[in-house]
Amino acid sequence: MTTSPPATAPVRTGPPAPGPPAGPGARPRAARLVLSLLVVVALPVSVVAASLFGSADLGPADVLGTLLRHLGLGDLAPAPALPGLLDALVWESRFPRVLLAAAVGAGLAVSGAVLQAVTRNPLADPYLLGVSSGASTGAVAVLLLGVGGSVSLSTGAFAGGLASLGLLLLLLGGGRVASPARVVLTGVLVSQFFAAVTSVVLMVSGDANATRGFTYWLLGTLGGARWEGTAVTCVVVLAGIVAVQFSARSLDAFTFGRDAAAALGVNVTATRVRLLVLASVITAAAVAASGAIGFVGLLVPHAVRVLAGPGHRTLLPLSAAVxxxxxxxxxxxxxxxxxxxxxxxxxxxxxxxxxxFALVLKRLES
Structure with missing residues (x-):
């Protein structure tokens, strides 16, 4: 009678097994620390430092002094006042442009994070719902067709973005908005429709200069930043981000699916509609001010999740700052x-x- 040899434990030839995971509060605490550093240090420093770059050679004291004087804090200015032309260059041109870049970057990042959670699609970005295509149609209608009379290009683009949102909600209707796949497919349909309308307008218009200007705007530029438009964009984006932040727990629930969210007490349809509207309004404001700037809303939320984890209470403000x-x-x-x-x-x-994006895809596959 033979007996089997005793089983032996398999020999590990790879790297040693990882140690126990950090406590549940480790990543959120680190994320909050980084967020504080970004808001308190990196963001204001970036605003001032970015205002130094341009055709005129100005020092940090000159720029900071100009900003403080216009904010009513002239007694704290570290340098004498600049001549009128240079003062206007900093306050009327460079500073609005930097603030607009900050608002657009924050809005696109938050909108991307929201849509990735609502649609449960890691490749979702702010332009998923067709808002960018609708804004392009509104812009080209104003620029090439003269729709709206004296309406500005940004206003036309914002109206076009809202029109695309209205068409999206109309096509979705009722409870179908609760289906992430339906939302994504309807967004593609709306995007293609408005892209086709824009192409038709460009083809039938004979104004080569206006077409060239529209094409440049469509590529995404912040060169047209002025105080009036920048202030409106900042207010809309900031209000949208604050409103989305109140739905952070609902966004966490959506990552587990519709049934899990409903079990946690989330009104799935109403909450999803509200979040889609907020994300679309933020995106419409950003696109109206700067054109379509891609990849920010897609990549920034993924980069932030590496540090902050999936919790939207921390993810949303950190994405906005980054x-x-x-x-x-x-x-x-x-x-x-x-x-x-x-x-x-x-x-x-x-x-x-x-x-x-290639790195993100590789990470998603692993």
């Missing part, structure tokens, strides 16, 4: 790297985003 700082410096590079020529910021984000 998106703001990122786009500020992208715009600085876009307007200085090839001086005297200026590239659209959307071109730079595409060049940076394509390889980064």
């Amino acid at each position: 998106g703001a700082v990122f786009l500020i410096w992208v715009d600085v590079f876009a307007r200085t790297a090839f001086n005297p020529h200026e590239l659209p910021a959307g071109v730079i984000t595409a060049l940076l985003g394509a390889p980064a």
Whole structure:
């Protein structure tokens, strides 16, 4: 009678097993620390530092002094007042542009994070619902067709973005908005429809200069920033981000699916509609102000999750801060790297985003 040899434990030839995971509060605490550093240090420093770059050679004291005087804090200014032309250059041109870059970057990042959770699609970005295509149609209608009379291009783009949102909700209707797949497919339909309308308008219009200007705007540029438009964009984006933050727990529930969210007491249909509207309004405001700047809303939320984890209470404000700082410096590079020529910021984000997107895809597959 034979007996089997005693079983032996398999020999591990790879790297040693990882130790026990950190406590549940480790990543959120680290994320809050980084967020505090971003808000308290990196973001305001970036706003002031980015205002230094341009054709005129100004020092940090000159820029900071100009900003403090216009904010009513002239007694704290570290340098004498600049001549009128240079003062206007900083306050009327550079500073609104930097603030607009921060607002657009923050808005796109938050909108992307929201749509990735609502649709349960890691590849979702702010333009998933067709808002960018609708904004393009509104812009081209104003610029090439003269729709709205004296309405500005930004106003037309914002109206077009809202029109695309209205069509999306109309096509979804009722409880079908609770289906992530239905939302994504309807968004593709709306996007293609408005893209086709834009193409038709471009083809039938005979104004080559206006078409060239529209194409440049469509690539995503912050060069047209002025105080009036920047202030409106900042208010809309900030209000939208604050409103979305109140739904952070609902976004956490959506990551587990519709049934799990309903079991946790979330009104799935109403909450999803509200979040889609908020994300679309934020995106419409950003696109109306700057054109379509890609990859920010797709990549920033994924990068932040590596540090902050999936909890939206921390993910949303951290994404807003990272998106703001990122786009500020992208715009600085876009307007200085090839001086005297200026590239659209959307071109730079595409060049940076394509390889980064490949890394995200590799991470999602692993």
